[in-house]
Amino acid sequence: MAVNAVPAGGQHKTDVVIIGAGPIALFAVFELGLLDLKAHLIDILDRPGGQCAELYPEKPIYDIPGIVEVSGQGLTDRLMDQIKPFGPTFHFSQMAEALEKTAEGWRVTTDAGTQVEARVVVIAAGGGSFTPKKPPIPGIESYENTSVFYAVRKMDRFRDKIVVIAGGGDSALDWTLNLQPIAKKLLLVHHRDGFRAAPDSVNKMRALVAEGKMEFHVAGIKSLIGANGQLEAVALNNKERGDYQVAAEMLLPFFGLTMKLGPVANFGIGLHENLIPVDTEKFETSEKSIFAIGDINTYPGKLKLILSGFHEGALMAQQAFRCCRPDEKLRFQYTTSSTSLQKKLGVL
Amino acid sequence: MKLFVTDRHGKVHELEARKEWSAMEVIRDANLPLAAECGGACACATCHVYVEGEWKDRLPEQQQQEIDMLDFGVAVEENSRLSCQIKMSEDLDGLTVTLAPESL
Numbered sequence: 421m422a423v424n425a426v427p428a429g430g431q432h433k434t435d436v437v438i439i440g441a442g443p444i445a446l447f448a449v450f451e452l453g454l455l456d457l458k459a460h461l462i463d464i465l466d467r468p469g470g471q472c473a474e475l476y477p478e479k480p481i482y483d484i485p486g487i488v489e490v491s492g493q494g495l496t497d498r499l500m501d502q503i504k505p506f507g508p509t510f511h512f513s514q515m516a517e518a519l520e521k522t523a524e525g526w527r528v529t530t531d532a533g534t535q536v537e538a539r540v541v542v543i544a545a546g547g548g549s550f551t552p553k554k555p556p557i558p559g560i561e562s563y564e565n566t567s568v569f570y571a572v573r574k575m576d577r578f579r580d581k582i583v584v585i586a587g588g589g590d591s592a593l594d595w596t597l598n599l600q601p602i603a604k605k606l607l608l609v610h611h612r613d614g615f616r617a618a619p620d621s622v623n624k625m626r627a628l629v630a631e632g633k634m635e636f637h638v639a640g641i642k643s644l645i646g647a648n649g650q651l652e653a654v655a656l657n658n659k660e661r662g663d664y665q666v667a668a669e670m671l672l673p674f675f676g677l678t679m680k681l682g683p684v685a686n687f688g689i690g691l692h693e694n695l696i697p698v699d700t701e702k703f704e705t706s707e708k709s710i711f712a713i714g715d716i717n718t719y720p721g722k723l724k725l726i727l728s729g730f731h732e733g734a735l736m737a738q739q740a741f742r743c744c745r746p747d748e749k750l751r752f753q754y755t756t757s758s759t760s761l762q763k764k765l766g767v768l
Numbered sequence: 769m770k771l772f773v774t775d776r777h778g779k780v781h782e783l784e785a786r787k788e789w790s791a792m793e794v795i796r797d798a799n800l801p802l803a804a805e806c807g808g809a810c811a812c813a814t815c816h817v818y819v820e821g822e823w824k825d826r827l828p829e830q831q832q833q834e835i836d837m838l839d840f841g842v843a844v845e846e847n848s849r850l851s852c853q854i855k856m857s858e859d860l861d862g863l864t865v866t867l868a869p870e871s872l
Contacts, residue, residue, distance in 0.1 A: 475811045547805055553871035555842040561872065588839035611844040616836035640845065659846075676840035678814060678871045679805055724807075 423468065423500070425510040428532035432509065434460045435744045437528050437538040439516045439684070442470020444714030444729030445544035446499040451737035453506030454753075454761055457744055460536045462511045462528065464549040469496035474550055474677060485727060495726075505766045511536070515549050519687040525709060525743075540740045543689075543696060543705070543712040544729070547679035555586065555673050557641055567651035568644075568671045572599070580604045582667055584654050586641055587674035593617035595672060596625055596634070606634040607666055609656060613638050637666070644671070684716075692718055702739035703732045709743045711736045769856060774820075774866040775800055785856040791817070791865065792851035802867060808852040810834055813841040815851045816868040823863055827854060843869050 426432075436452055438445045441463035449459045467473055472481075472492030480489050490498070514530035521527075525539035552570035554560065560568055572578070572595055583603040585596050588610040594617075600606045608625065615622045628634045639656035645665065646652040654668040681694050690697055690706035695718035698704060703711050713736050714729035722728070741750050755761045762768040771785040771794050785794045792815040795802045803814035810833050819827060824847045834853045838844055848868065854860070 471806070475806045476809050479809050479811060553840070553842055556869040556872055610839070611848075612835075612839075614835065616839040640843070675842050675871070676813065678803070678812070 423510055424507060425512050428511065428514055428530070428534050430534055432460055432534070432536045434458045434509070434536060434538050436460075436540045436542055436740055437462065437526070437536040438542045438544055439528070440470060440544035440546060440714070440716075441465070441468045441510060441512070442544065442546050442714065443472055443495055443499055443726050444546075444733055445470070445542070446496070446503055447730045448542055448544060448713060448733035448736065449503040449506055449508045450499075451734045452740060453503065453508075454755070454764065455737055455741045455750070456764070457540075457737070457740060458508075459506070459542075460509045460511065460538070462514055462516045462530055462534070462536070464513065464515045464551070466513045468500055468510065469493065470546050471679075472496050481726070483725065483727065505764060515682060516545075517683045519710075539709065539744045541710045542736060542740070543684060543687075543710065543716055544714045544733075545681075545684055546715045548681040548684070548694075548716070549679065550677040551680050551682070553673075553675040553678045555641065555675060558643055560644060563644060563646065563649055563651050563671070566649035567646065567669060568673070570673060572672065575599065575602065578603055578670055581669040583607070583670045583672065584609055584641075584666070584668040585672045585674065586610070588612070588615040588617060589674060589676060590617045590621065591674040591676075592672075593621035593625055595674065597621060597628075600628055600634050605667075607637060607668070608634065609637045609639055609641060609654070611638070611640055635666075641671075698732075701735065703736040704739060709740075711740065769858065769861045770863075771795070771856065771860075772862065772864040773798070773800060773817075774864075776867050776869065785860075785863075787856060787858070789856050790852050791854040791856060791863065794856060795851060795867075800867065801870075802851070803870065804852060806852075810837050810850060810853055813837050813839075813850060814870070816841045816844070817849055817851045817865040818845060818868055819847045819849050820864040820866060823860075823865075826859070827863075841868070842871050 435457040436459045438461045441461045477493035514532040517531045518529040526541045527537045579602045582605045584607045586609045629636045639658040642657050643655040653665045696712035698717045713732040715724045769785040771783045773781045805814045806812035
């Protein structure tokens with residue numbers, strides 16, 4: 421699928437900047453596009469689809485009107501096809517970090533330095549940004565970015581170090597195999613002698629253990645020992661050995677992703693229990709020309725359903741048009757009968 | 769049918785469970801803080817609970833899907849379960865669980 425994803429760091433101007441690239445954000449591109457409004461989308465994931473792509477790409481969805489059954493990935497692919505005529509621009513693997521008012525509208529800045537200026541902001545961020553789960557081990561935060569990392573950006577950081585990897589998924593196993601050759605010592609710690617990771621990786625790991633090239637501990641991590649951000653040991657516990665310690669300089673916990681509201685909480689928009697209250701006519705927030713659609717908004721009777729988010733996007737687009745084109749008259753048309761809409765869709 | 773839930777401050781909540789509902793749905797319906805991000809699809813491990821005492825052996829056996837998903841749970845113990853995969857029934861009247869700590 422050809423996706424117009426642009427490198428981080430640029431400066432852009434558009435009609436509407438959408439925070440999120442899940443199904444609701446994607447369909448909003450369609451509704452905006454019918455009204456000739458251009459959109460840029462910012463998402464922390466490296467691909468479109470949001471929860472549909474990250475949490476349940478293979479699980480079936482049965483309540484999309486007119487589609488008897490579709491997987492999370494299948495729905496994402498269909499939406500991407502549907503919005504292709506409108507050429508949205510994607511900014512992936514970035515988190516919308518700051519929102520400022522400009523003379524003409526808003527400027528959104530990401531944690532990768534990308535800036536998008538737009539008349540309208542649409543927050544379609546679902547349950548928030550997907551961020552790595554942090555195990556609730558006392559004091560772990562004081563070791564973050566010195567000894568504890570939730571992702572490997574530079575492998576060299578782990579060279580000649582005693583590395584402990586925690587987890588049983590593909591990330592844990594893949595990084596075990598990748599870092600084992602360069603680490604001074606590598607230990608994999610998991611709560612059971614079984615893995616959700618690909619069997620091939622598990623077999624390779626077990627072979628390394630059999631050859632004495634690494635250790636595998638069936639155990640839980642109870643605490644961290646060290647000082648000034650430098651890890652010295654990890655305290656483990658299991659049935660056989662009870663409490664025991666292993667020397668460690670680096671810890672990489674890999675427990676998948678969770679959703680955190682993140683910087684949106686500091687955008688100056690009214691919040692209620694980590695959700696954004698909106699009206700049900702325009703789905704506008706407490707700030708004019710900032711809208712919230714999908715799982716992240718709240719209003720009386722709200723249902724967190726994909727179909728509700730689609731409806732919210734359609735109504736939002738009407739008001740977004742009025743914000744972006746104050747001097748133009750909004751013409752309500754049907755795709756079935758309007759030749760001008762059909763031209764936009766490329767079907768005429 | 770009762771479901772007893774100890775929250776993360778140690779307070780015990782006595783909830784009225786309904787047949788066929790998952791324990792996750794009962795807990796969420798009582799507005800206790802359980803993320804349950806994926807909404808019950810066994811796809812996120814954020815409805816993680818510890819099953820107390822003898823209940824661990826009285827629950828129906830875990831499906832492989834739940835066992836695998838618990839690999840993404842934090843602070844997993846021997847009595848860890850995903851509450852979206854526990855379907856309430858008369859046999860489970862009085863089930864006692866504790867909400868597991870969340871990701872920081």
